[in-house]
Amino acid sequence: MAQRDLNGKIVAVVGATGGLGREIAAVLAERGAVVVGANRSGGSDVVVDLRDSDGGRALVDHCVSTHGRLDGVVVAAGIVAFGDLADTDDVVIEELLLTNAMGPMWLAKRATPALAESQGFILNDSGVVADPPMPGMAP
Secondary structure, three states, X not given: OOOOOOOOOEEEEEOOOOHHHHHHHHHHHHOOOEEEEEEOOOOOOEEOOOOOOOHHHHHXXXXXXXXXXXXXXXXXXXXXXXXXXXXXXXXXXXXXXXXHXXXXXXXXXXXXXXXXXXXXEEEEOOOHHHOXXXXXXXX
16 A cells, blocks of 8 residues: 655644654654644644534644645544443543544544645544453443
């Protein structure tokens, strides 16, 4: 399979300050991409909270206003909870679903027009905690 040419492409990495996101951002930069880092706690180019249905708009707006376009989005952000589902607080369950399921879909919805224009891509990486299943991972 041929690799996509990333030289000069504007690629946003959501979760860029986390372990996986940091590594992905480094590889993208090595391949010539202009990496736009995003996370929900700051310390990156733009703040994006996946729990916010409109959070992706800030990412797209930043990329388009700063770089003129958006060529790719990598979602390398997520959260995990351990324990028995019966004992897991409803607020935790809601945050898990918003961050890990709804958030990437909302982000993709906001980014799709810009990505269609640039014939770009979106990649959602669910992380290593999804495989293999472990006891206490029901939440």
